[in-house]
Amino acid sequence: MSERCAVIGVGQTFHAAARTDVSIAGMVREAARRALDDASLDWPDIDAVVIGKAPDMFEGVVMPELYLASALGAVGKPMLRVHTAGSVGGSTALVAAHLVTSGRHSRVLTVAFEKQSDSDAMWALSVPQPFSPPLLAGAGGYFAPIIRAYIRRSGAPDHIGIEVAVKDRLHGLRNEYAHLHMEDINFDMVRDSIMLWDPIRYLETCPSSDGACAMVLGDEHAAESSQVPPAWVHGMAMRSEPTMFAGRDQVNPQAGRDCAADVYRQAGISDPRREIDMAEVYVPFSWYEPMWLENLGFAAEGEGWKLTDSGATSMDGGDIPWNCSGGVLCTNPIGASGMLRFAEAALQVRGRAGEHQVDGVRRALGHAYGGGSQFFAMWVLGSEKP
Amino acid sequence: MATTSRATGSAQAATAQAYQATYLAAAQDALRLASRRDRFRPVAVVSFAQSRTVEREDHLNEVEMLMPVVAEALGAAGITKKELGFVCSGSSDYLVGAPFSFVMALDAVGAWPPMRESHVEMDGAFALYEAWTMLQDEDMDTALVYSFGRSSPGDIRRVLAMQLDPYVEAPMWPDHVAIAALQARALVDSGKLSEKEMAEIALRSWHDAMSSPTAQVAREAGLEELLAEDYLVSPLRPHAVAPVGDGAAAVVLAAGEKALELAEHPAWITGIDHRIEPSSLGARDLTVSGSTRLAGIGAGVVSPGADDLGVTGGAAVEIPEVDLAELHAPFAHQEPLIAEALGLDASVRLNPSGGALSANPLMVAGLARIGEAARRVMDGSARVAVAHATSGPCLQQNLVCLLAAEAEAGGAVSGRGA
Numbered sequence: 007m008s009e010r011c012a013v014i015g016v017g018q019t020f021h022a023a024a025r026t027d028v029s030i031a032g033m034v035r036e037a038a039r040r041a042l043d044d045a046s047l048d049w050p051d052i053d054a055v056v057i058g059k060a061p062d063m064f065e066g067v068v069m070p071e072l073y074l075a076s077a078l079g080a081v082g083k084p085m086l087r088v089h090t091a092g093s094v095g096g097s098t099a100l101v102a103a104h105l106v107t108s109g110r111h112s113r114v115l116t117v118a119f120e121k122q123s124d125s126d127a128m129w130a131l132s133v134p135q136p137f138s139p140p141l142l143a144g145a146g147g148y149f150a151p152i153i154r155a156y157i158r159r160s161g162a163p164d165h166i167g168i169e170v171a172v173k174d175r176l177h178g179l180r181n182e183y184a185h186l187h188m189e190d191i192n193f194d195m196v197r198d199s200i201m202l203w204d205p206i207r208y209l210e211t212c213p214s215s216d217g218a219c220a221m222v223l224g225d226e227h228a229a230e231s232s233q234v235p236p237a238w239v240h241g242m243a244m245r246s247e248p249t250m251f252a253g254r255d256q257v258n259p260q261a262g263r264d265c266a267a268d269v270y271r272q273a274g275i276s277d278p279r280r281e282i283d284m285a286e287v288y289v290p291f292s293w294y295e296p297m298w299l300e301n302l303g304f305a306a307e308g309e310g311w312k313l314t315d316s317g318a319t320s321m322d323g324g325d326i327p328w329n330c331s332g333g334v335l336c337t338n339p340i341g342a343s344g345m346l347r348f349a350e351a352a353l354q355v356r357g358r359a360g361e362h363q364v365d366g367v368r369r370a371l372g373h374a375y376g377g378g379s380q381f382f383a384m385w386v387l388g389s390e391k392p
Numbered sequence: 393m394a395t396t397s398r399a400t401g402s403a404q405a406a407t408a409q410a411y412q413a414t415y416l417a418a419a420q421d422a423l424r425l426a427s428r429r430d431r432f433r434p435v436a437v438v439s440f441a442q443s444r445t446v447e448r449e450d451h452l453n454e455v456e457m458l459m460p461v462v463a464e465a466l467g468a469a470g471i472t473k474k475e476l477g478f479v480c481s482g483s484s485d486y487l488v489g490a491p492f493s494f495v496m497a498l499d500a501v502g503a504w505p506p507m508r509e510s511h512v513e514m515d516g517a518f519a520l521y522e523a524w525t526m527l528q529d530e531d532m533d534t535a536l537v538y539s540f541g542r543s544s545p546g547d548i549r550r551v552l553a554m555q556l557d558p559y560v561e562a563p564m565w566p567d568h569v570a571i572a573a574l575q576a577r578a579l580v581d582s583g584k585l586s587e588k589e590m591a592e593i594a595l596r597s598w599h600d601a602m603s604s605p606t607a608q609v610a611r612e613a614g615l616e617e618l619l620a621e622d623y624l625v626s627p628l629r630p631h632a633v634a635p636v637g638d639g640a641a642a643v644v645l646a647a648g649e650k651a652l653e654l655a656e657h658p659a660w661i662t663g664i665d666h667r668i669e670p671s672s673l674g675a676r677d678l679t680v681s682g683s684t685r686l687a688g689i690g691a692g693v694v695s696p697g698a699d700d701l702g703v704t705g706g707a708a709v710e711i712p713e714v715d716l717a718e719l720h721a722p723f724a725h726q727e728p729l730i731a732e733a734l735g736l737d738a739s740v741r742l743n744p745s746g747g748a749l750s751a752n753p754l755m756v757a758g759l760a761r762i763g764e765a766a767r768r769v770m771d772g773s774a775r776v777a778v779a780h781a782t783s784g785p786c787l788q789q790n791l792v793c794l795l796a797a798e799a800e801a802g803g804a805v806s807g808r809g810a
Binding site: 069 | 495
C-alpha cells in the first residue's frame with residue numbers, strides 16, 4: 007500500500023422492510039449525510055464517490071448511479087459503480103480505499119444501498135439464465151445443500167444454527183439502526199419457526215431490507231485532522247473463484263481462505279482469534295457463522311460450531327464477539343450488507359458503536375461474501391496508525 | 393429557449409449558477425490532479441483485442457464471446473492468466489436480461505486458483521480506471537480488463553429509458569435516441585452544427601471502418617443518399633445513430649518495467665480522469681460537454697481556458713501535441729462536441745477505427761476506444777493519442793485517457809487551451 011488510508015466518517019439509514027418515506031436518492035443521501043456529519047465534513051470536501059449495489063433488477067433502475075450523481079454530491083467529480091454480487095458492499099469500500107492508497111484522492115465518499123421493497127429479490131435472484139438450468143430457489147435454495155454438507159462433514163448438532171440466530175438478534179436489540187428488533191427472541195421461537203429450505207428455518211435466515219450505508223475514507227492528513235479517532239486500514243483484500251467446477255469446496259472456499267491470509271499478512275496477524283478484538287462477518291443464514299469461523303481461521307476445520315456453542319462469539323461474555331450490530335440476520339439491504347459489516351468494524355475501532363460497543367477494540371475485521379460463496383472482500387481496521 | 397417562462401428561466405439561471413460554482417471547484421481539482429501526474433506509477437496498455445461486433449450474437453454465450461478475446465489479449469502480451477495481478481470487468485445486467493451476468497462471464501478467465509478480481513456495472517473503460525488505481529500498489533504489476541455487451545436480447549430503446557430518474561422521467565419511457573435528439577436539436581439551433589456535417593461524420597466513420605476487421609457497419613455512401621433518409625427522431629437520421637450490436641473486448645495493463653517486458657512499444661497512460669454531470673437534462677447546457685472538459689483537464693489533455701470560469705492556480709501542465717483521438721460518440725453530433733471540449737483542432741485525426749458509428753457494443757465501446765488508441769501508439773502510427781468513453785444520457789459521464797509512446801507526459805508543448 008503506498009499511502010495510508012483511514013475511515014473518518016460512518017453513516018447508515020434506519021433500516022426497514024420498506025422505507026416508503028424516502029426515494030432511492032433520499033435513502034442514499036440519508037446515509038451519506040450522516041457519514042459526512044460524523045466526519046465533520048460537507049459535500050464539497052469530497053473528491054470522488056464510489057457507489058455499490060447488487061443487481062439493478064432489485065430496483066428496476068439501470069445503472070442508478072447516473073440518476074444518483076446529484077443526490078450524492080458527485081457532480082463535477084469522478085464516480086464509480088461497483089457490482090460484485092453479495093460482497094459488493096465490501097468491495098465498494100475497497101475500491102474507494104484504493105483511490106486513497108493510490109494517492110489519487112484525499113477524501114472519498116463510498117456508499118452502498120438496496121431498496122428491496124421496490125421489487126422482489128426472490129424473483130430477481132431466480133431469473134432463468136440463458137444456457138443454464140433455472141434455479142428458481144433464491145439464495146436460500148442455493149446455500150441449503152452447502153450447509154447440509156457442512157453439518158454432515160463436521161457432525162455439528164442441529165441447535166448450532168438456532169443459537170446463532172438467537173445471539174445475533176439479541177445483539178441487534180442494541181443497535182437502533184437495525185431492521186429487526188425482536189424483543190422476545192428465544193431458542194424455542196427459532197426452533198419452532200417454519201422450515202424454509204432444510205436445514206434453514208425461517209428465523210435462521212436474513213430479512214429483506216431497505217437501507218444504505220456510507221463511509222468517508224481519508225488519507226493520512228485527513229485522518230489526522232479528524233476530530234473523532236480514525237479507524238486505520240491495516241489490511242484489505244479481495245478474492246474471487248469460479249461458481250462451479252469439479253472438486254470445488256463450496257463449504258470452505260479457497261478464495262475465502264486466501265483472502266483472509268492476505269489481509270492477515272498485511273495486518274501482521276498470525277492468530278486471528280487472539281489478535282482481532284471483534285469481527286463483523288457476512289452471515290445471511292445462521293449456519294454461516296461456524297462455517298466462516300473455520301474459513302477465516304478462528305477455528306480449525308470442523309471445530310467452528312464448537313466455538314459458537316461455547317458462547318465465544320457472543321457479546322455477553324464471549325472472547326471473540328461476532329456481529330455485534332446484529333449482522334445480516336437483523337439487517338439485509340443486500341448491496342449495503344457488506345458495507346455495513348465494514349462500517350461496524352470502523353465504529354468499533356473508533357469507539358462509536360454505542361450500546362453494541364465492545365470495550366477496548368484495537369483491531370476489528372470486516373467481511374463480505376457473495377455469489378455462490380465465491381467473491382470475498384475483507385479489511386482489518388485498527389485504532390493505531392500502521 | 394424562447395418558450396421558457398420567466399419563472400422557469402430564473403430557476404434555470406439559479407441552477408446554472410450553482411452548477412458553475414461546482415464546476416469551478418471541479419476544474420481546479422482536475423488541474424491539481426493533472427499537475428501531479430508524474431507522481432503516479434507508470435502504467436501502460438500492452439495489448440488489446442476485441443471481437444467483431446455483430447447485430448445479433450445468436451450462437452455464443454458471454455463466456456464464448458469473451459474467451460477468444462481474452463486469449464488473444466493475453467497471448468499478445470505473452471502472459472498466462474496465472475501471472476495476472478488483478479482482473480476487472482465491466483458489463484450491465486439489464487442488457488443481458490439476467491442478474492449477475494458478470495459472474496458466469498468470469499469463467500472466460502477461469503479464476504482458479506482464486507484471483508484478485510472486481511467488476512463495475514459500467515463501460516469497461518471505467519474498469520480500466522479501477523485497474524489503473526490498483527496497479528498503483530506495488531504488489532501487483534499486471535491487470536486484465538475486459539468487458540462484454542449483448543444488447544440484442546432486449547429493446548435497447550426501452551432498456552436505456554430505465555437509466556433515468558425512476559420517479560419522474562422513466563415512467564414516460566423517453567428513449568435514448570429521442571433524448572440525444574434534444575441535444576442534436578440544441579446544437580443545430582445554436583448554429584454549432586448542421587445536419588450535413590452529421591452526415592459527413594457518418595461517411596468518414598464508415599469509410600475508416602472498412603479497414604477495421606471488427607466493425608459492424610463499414611461502407612462507402614453518398615452524402616445525398618444519407619440526407620435523403622427519413623428522420624429517426626429529428627434532427628437525427630439513422631446514419632447519425634450508432635448501430636446496436638453485441639461484442640466484447642479485452643486490454644492487458646502492465647506497470648513500470650513489466651510493461652517494457654511485455655510489449656516492445658507499450659502505450660503509456662500518461663493521464664486519466666473521469667467526471668459526471670447531473671442526470672437531469674434541464675440542469676445542463678447540452679451544447680457543451682462540461683464533464684468531458686473536466687476529465688480532459690484532469691488527464692492533461694487540455695488546459696482550462698477563458699470559458700472555464702477563470703480557473704487559476706495549480707502548477708503549469710504541459711499539454712502535448714495530439715496525433716489522434718478515439719472519441720466515444722454514439723451519436724454523430726457528439727463527436728464535434730467532445731472534440732471541442734478536449735480542445736482537439738482539425739489537425740487531430742478523429743476515430744481512425746471508425747468509432748462508435750461503426751460499432752457500439754454497449755459497455756465495450758469505451759474500452760475499445762482506449763484499445764484502438766493504444767493500438768496505434770503501440771504500432772508507431774501515433775506518438776500521443778487521446779481516448780474517450782461516455783456513459784448516461786447526452787454524455788452525462790465521461791472518461792478521458794491520454795496515451796503516449798513515452799512514459800513521461802512530455803512531447804511537444806503547445807499552448808492549446810479552450
